[in-house]
Amino acid sequence: MATIKITLPEGQVEQVPKGTTPLEVLKKLNARLAEQAVVAKSNGELVDLDQPLERDSALAFLTPDDPDGMFVFRHSSAHLLAAAVLELFPDVKLGVGPPTDNGFFYEFFREQPFTPDDLAKIEKKMGELRDADIPNQRKFLPRAEAMRLYEQQKQTFKCELVTEKAEGDQVSFYVTGKFIDFCRGPHIPSTGRIKAFKILSVAGAYWKGVEGNPQMQRIYGTSFPSEAELADFLHRMEEAKRRDHRRLGPELDLFSIQEEAGPGLIFWHPKGGLVRTLMEDWLRKEYLRRGYQLVFTPHVLRQELWQTSGHLNWYKENMFPAMEVEKAPYQLKPMNCPGHILIYKDRRRSYRELPLRLAELGTVYRYERSGVVHGLLRVRGFTVDDAHIFCMPEQVEGEIQSCVEFALDALKTFGFERFEVELSVRDPAHPEHYAGQPADWDHAEGALLKALEHMRIPFKRMVGEAVFYGPKIDVKLVDAIGRPWQLSTVQFDFNLPERFDLHYTGADGAFHRPVMVHRALWGSVERFFGVLIEHYAGAFPVWLAPVQVTVLPVSEKVNDYAENVAGALRAAGFRVELDARSEKLQAKIRDAQLQKIPYMLVVGGKEAAAGTVSVRSRSRGDLGPQPLADFQAELARRVETRAVEA
Ligand SMILES: [Zn+2]
Ligand SMILES: [Zn+2]
Numbered sequence: 001m002a003t004i005k006i007t008l009p010e011g012q013v014e015q016v017p018k019g020t021t022p023l024e025v026l027k028k029l030n031a032r033l034a035e036q037a038v039v040a041k042s043n044g045e046l047v048d049l050d051q052p053l054e055r056d057s058a059l060a061f062l063t064p065d066d067p068d069g070m071f072v073f074r075h076s077s078a079h080l081l082a083a084a085v086l087e088l089f090p091d092v093k094l095g096v097g098p099p100t101d102n103g104f105f106y107e108f109f110r111e112q113p114f115t116p117d118d119l120a121k122i123e124k125k126m127g128e129l130r131d132a133d134i135p136n137q138r139k140f141l142p143r144a145e146a147m148r149l150y151e152q153q154k155q156t157f158k159c160e161l162v163t164e165k166a167e168g169d170q171v172s173f174y175v176t177g178k179f180i181d182f183c184r185g186p187h188i189p190s191t192g193r194i195k196a197f198k199i200l201s202v203a204g205a206y207w208k209g210v211e212g213n214p215q216m217q218r219i220y221g222t223s224f225p226s227e228a229e230l231a232d233f234l235h236r237m238e239e240a241k242r243r244d245h246r247r248l249g250p251e252l253d254l255f256s257i258q259e260e261a262g263p264g265l266i267f268w269h270p271k272g273g274l275v276r277t278l279m280e281d282w283l284r285k286e287y288l289r290r291g292y293q294l295v296f297t298p299h300v301l302r303q304e305l306w307q308t309s310g311h312l313n314w315y316k317e318n319m320f321p322a323m324e325v326e327k328a329p330y331q332l333k334p335m336n337c338p339g340h341i342l343i344y345k346d347r348r349r350s351y352r353e354l355p356l357r358l359a360e361l362g363t364v365y366r367y368e369r370s371g372v373v374h375g376l377l378r379v380r381g382f383t384v385d386d387a388h389i390f391c392m393p394e395q396v397e398g399e400i401q402s403c404v405e406f407a408l409d410a411l412k413t414f415g416f417e418r419f420e421v422e423l424s425v426r427d428p429a430h431p432e433h434y435a436g437q438p439a440d441w442d443h444a445e446g447a448l449l450k451a452l453e454h455m456r457i458p459f460k461r462m463v464g465e466a467v468f469y470g471p472k473i474d475v476k477l478v479d480a481i482g483r484p485w486q487l488s489t490v491q492f493d494f495n496l497p498e499r500f501d502l503h504y505t506g507a508d509g510a511f512h513r514p515v516m517v518h519r520a521l522w523g524s525v526e527r528f529f530g531v532l533i534e535h536y537a538g539a540f541p542v543w544l545a546p547v548q549v550t551v552l553p554v555s556e557k558v559n560d561y562a563e564n565v566a567g568a569l570r571a572a573g574f575r576v577e578l579d580a581r582s583e584k585l586q587a588k589i590r591d592a593q594l595q596k597i598p599y600m601l602v603v604g605g606k607e608a609a610a611g612t613v614s615v616r617s618r619s620r621g622d623l624g625p626q627p628l629a630d631f632q633a634e635l636a637r638r639v640e641t642r643a644v645e646a
Helices: 024-029 030-034 067-088 117-132 142-150 156-165 227-243 245-251 270-289 303-309 338-345 393-412 439-456 497-498 525-536 556-571 585-594 603-612 629-638
Strands: 004-005 013-017 040-041 045-047 057-062 104-109 135-141 170-176 179-182 197-206 215-224 253-256 266-268 300-302 323-325 330-333 355-365 381-391 418-425 460-463 472-480 484-493 515-524 549-553 575-576 597-605 612-617 621-627
Touching: 004 135, 013 024, 024 030, 024 040, 024 266, 040 067, 040 525, 057 067, 057 393, 067 104, 067 117, 067 179, 067 215, 135 142, 135 330, 142 156, 142 170, 142 179, 156 179, 170 270, 197 227, 215 227, 227 245, 245 253, 245 525, 266 270, 270 355, 270 393, 270 525, 300 303, 300 597, 303 330, 303 338, 303 497, 303 575, 338 381, 338 497, 338 515, 381 393, 381 525, 393 418, 393 439, 393 472, 393 484, 393 515, 418 439, 439 472, 439 484, 484 497, 497 515, 515 525, 549 556, 549 585, 556 575, 556 597, 556 603, 556 629, 597 603, 597 629, 603 612, 603 621, 612 629, 621 629
Parallel strands: 004 057, 418 460, 549 575, 549 597
Antiparallel strands: 004 013, 040 045, 040 057, 104 215, 135 170, 170 179, 197 215, 253 266, 300 330, 323 330, 355 381, 381 515, 418 472, 472 484, 484 515, 597 612, 612 621
């Protein structure tokens, strides 16, 4: 009998009969892993665990812990969903059913909308099909037969897909019991491996995402290899919902987005505006302390400038269309770089002036399709905490290091502790994708690398992720519920100094080309504010809270004393509200709690007589009566130390 050679991940080699399946190999090796594996990798390609191996093969086995394994697991979950829907609603027409970041969906065409009751039935049916442990079997059909099958079943969308996507004469299908799907796979061996799943929602979507096409109903779900992992996911989803800045923004009166003004445009209300002012104050002070100079540049600039900068070539689709003024086209700025370059270029620069660090809280406008704008996170107008550093090549390493340190400070100050750092370098196989000389790139990548090593910051190297104009360092923060957010970026630029023909006079009296570094720490003030709201679930630390203290008189009789307390704290620089409504104390406390105000000071006759306040903390509850001076000292201490807890 013919044999083939199997090389296992640890380098072990086995001879097995030709036609042996990966699952058969695995069962002999590790029975437990054979239960958990969802797909195999043969010579780098994902294959079904029950696909016979015909050639020598380097073989690996993936569980859902591996991203590729999870992808297959969720794709098979989508098939399970479709199989269940088809049993209950045989007339639906099938669309596509891919895995997503957090689960999967399958889309269906059906006149009536799926009701919550339908979804419950579907979930139950999925459970039955799972428990029946039905095999997922691959099957090939000749093209004509495949079309005939789908025509008979009146699966018009599938006919369209086969016509467009099937390669070759043989069309690949997967069969799960009565359900058959045009699909390249791979899939898990049988439905029984989907230990835990849940249907999450249903939403409308145009077929192929094209407006005017038929409306499909997408049923979204998620699945995990264990109930515990599913429970953990659902808990995190609940938490994310509770923290959603799009809900908290209006509830806490922080910001709004107004249909009347247009999508993706942010209105900062007084309370959000106050937090923003505190953020910006901190930042401006740091800029000056760290040798940056503050500048302001116009919001509209001549179109020619965007031609020179290259934005019109590679960024046009993100720019608002041009407007004409006195027969000359102007454009809203999508970035601040050209403005800062014009300041640099306005006169001759000497090496003595370098590094020149120009900073601006620069508001930019980018065209995002109305379908993708999202709260504060993806908007059409936002303010970048932007800076451009013009320096000599030999200064770059030090500048990069300062930028990364500054970035970490800017995030840590606002209460974040966990970060993920990525170093994006070029893809050496494609030098044609990048501006600038290879030697400059070597130098730049080396400088970024050295800066990170010097600071002993662990990082991930991302090959091929560099921007065409230079390598970069990105910093993601990890929030209170473990979600990473991409914020800071420090980017090298060989391109713009060249395009704008920038110079400085060196110590040798000759002209030299400066290097430019673009850097933003929060990325955008709007986005960072959104992340802050979600991280704290709206309960800002005392130093950032728009209202730090609310004074709650128990009756009108003590309103005067309450005024005095509020006045004393205001005079000391704290942000204080007085709730003199004729509501019950409990109602006032509840409202203050909902507004996430760090401290409530309850005052009645006893407090007025003794010159005390009864302190209630938003997180620690009733702290009892205290002399006002003591409370004030404690408040000052918490503001000073930027304490997270009230
Ligand atoms: Zn599929
Ligand atoms: Zn820039």
